[in-house]
Amino acid sequence: MDGTILLADDDRAIRTVLGQALTRAGCRVRSTGSATTLWRWIEEGEGDVVVSDVMMPDGDALDLLPAIRKKRPDLPVIVMSAQNTVMTAIRAAEAGAYEYLPKPFDLKELLEQVRKGLAQRPGGKPAAVVDDTPEREENLPLIGRSPAMQEVYRIMARLMNTDLSVMISGESGTGKELVARALHNFGHRKNGPFVAVNMAAIPRELIEAELFGHEKGAFTGATERNVGRFELGNGGTLFLDEIGDMPLDAQTRLLRVLQEGEFTRVGGREAIPANVRIIAATHQDLKSLIIEGKFREDLFYRLNVVPVRLPPLRERLEDIPDLARAFLNRAEEEGLPRKRITQDALETLKRQSWAGNVRELENLMRRLAVLCPDETISATEVEQEVASRPSMAAEPKAQSGQKLSQAVEGHLQRYFSLHGNELPPPGLYDRIIREVEMPLIALALSATRGNQVKTAELLGINRNTLRKKIRELDIPVTRGKKLM
Known part of the structure; x- marks a missing residue:
């Protein structure tokens, strides 16, 4: 690397370590523990990249950033901070920082960011007004300073002012909707509505009408026109929670809307622009669902433009x-x-x-x-x-000799314990039946090597009923070999 680095940190030991590492990498280093001195160097035109701590005795580096962007828009500024909350990452992004590194960080990562900054100096980011109002920890949209959460914050900061589709994955209870709301509330669509819809809580036959609305008389019970979630979210964000539970026919229509940028109400003909930012979330492994034929691969890539994994x-x-x-x-x-x-x-x-x-x-x-x-x-x-x-x-586990009813009861307890004093989302009966039917039918088909006549006989149901279940549950059928 070849360039002059302006290094600012009030901790002499950190300045020494970083200065030596940057010097060994081939850079010239000027270091200071003062925000005032750093600003004087910048005004005088010194430095090719700035590496600065956020908090210093005589100032806040994030407060300097708008002035730096105005004075020298091509100067990359890498900020470091031990106050590594989500708001610090957001403030750094809004202020136009080239990169934000929460302390402690990997020295190799800092050197890599400096190298990139030296290579990309012609590109500058616009200045922004910084709100430096201190935040109470419990009032932050997300809480946590662990390395796992720092990575989430850094991705979020880059996504705030884009309309890129985001796929949030994580176990139940990790806070996927909180991430979606933060992306909306701190982004450029914050003045628009945030509309959330849980796919697991809507009857499968009503999902399309719920998303896209319907005209009067479109189906039995449609006594008047209904506006769907896409229209309600116009100009804002549409959060599709538990996207893995969306049936295939609804997936096909959603894909068409994302491709064409418009939709029609169920039973209607008028094309309506789809002016929403899509954020989807799931606790399931969508790639496994794709292999099983339960989720469209093309829709997955449309939604998974930027993946965000929430750690358990x-x-x-x-x-x-x-x-x-x-x-x-x-x-x-x-x-x-x-x-x-x-x-x-x-x-x-x-x-x-x-x-x-x-x-x-x-x-x-x-x-x-x-x-x-x-x-x-x-x-x-x-x-x-x-x-x-x-x-x-701990999650209940089946024990040796345990009856099926006891194992099922142990599993079902989780639906209620995970929601504390609140009830689980509506539609629990259908979800449980589906969970039991799918593996039962799939295992029976595997045992009979895909022979549906033998499978129906094994299960004790009518062959037409079996065919209907296979179709409704999207269970793959292959003749002549075991499926599982």
């Missing part, structure tokens, strides 16, 4: 203290008793498996806020509450 809570245990305190503060703001939590109690929380992820932790903190008699929640109280609800600690 077990992969970000270091975030539990921040999350727990924030949930207790929110509970207090909602009228529940004021509670604080001990360090031992936080360590106890970090030892749990958290099958229900962040949602499960929030429900637990609310219960403790109500049930704990003292103002301070101890480790003993956490252990007692967890022990009284064994479904919290």
